[in-house]
């Protein structure tokens with residue numbers, strides 16, 4: 378009788394142990410997967426991993442992680458290197474190399490993006506994000522996203538300035554954010570008023586305001602020259618880092634405002 382009890386007890390114990398190991402293994406696999414996705418999504422130049430997952434699922438994970446994470450915003454981004462995705466440019470801060478050209482350029486024309494120049498080049502990761510954003514935009518508006526201007530060289534900016542365009546409207550050569558190869562002017566309009574008084578463009582802009590940060594895009598000039606150095610440009614969007622784009626969106630800041638605070642606290 379004693380032996381029988383022992384065997385029963387042993388059997389029971391071993392089954393509990395097996396369940397314990399199985400649950401532990403499951404939790405470990407889940408944790409590794411979670412760390413892998415978040416790690417690659419948040420910290421690496423190779424953003425492809427983020428886009429391998431359905432948009433809503435991955436952005437849900439990342440947003441959840443961002444909320445949980447203590448280091449919600451890592452402000453040690455590189456604002457100085459020309460090739461940095463967070464390179465900062467304004468009327469006083471330019472490029473290190475006048476003819477900087479990244480080595481990861483691609484054409485941007487696709488089923489969801491119309492490039493009116495037909496041959497605009499854009500950095501690979503930014504292009505991937507743009508294509509995802511444009512695809513979701515297309516699902517709602519049934520229209521391609523229209524790129525009016527992307528990269529502008531030093532020489533091109535010299536030509537723009539030769540037409541007596543004020544510093545509030547046009548950047549000086551060597552100081553244009555377009556020279557990052559990360560910026561796009563979307564849809565055609567010459568002033569904020571003209572852009573926003575167009576019902577269709579206004580609807581596009583509202584959508585961009587609510588959604589562009591999910592694809593890591595930021596509207597650089599939103600708050601007039603005393604903050605952003607230039608007049609408001611609802612068409613001017615740049616690709617940024619995920620934490621940074623989300624942080625700016627959640628805190629209603631522009632990159633110039635952030636940069637100013639960042640340099641003051643340095």
Ligand SMILES: [Zn+2]
Pocket residue numbers: 555560561562610612613614
């Ligand atoms: Zn622009």
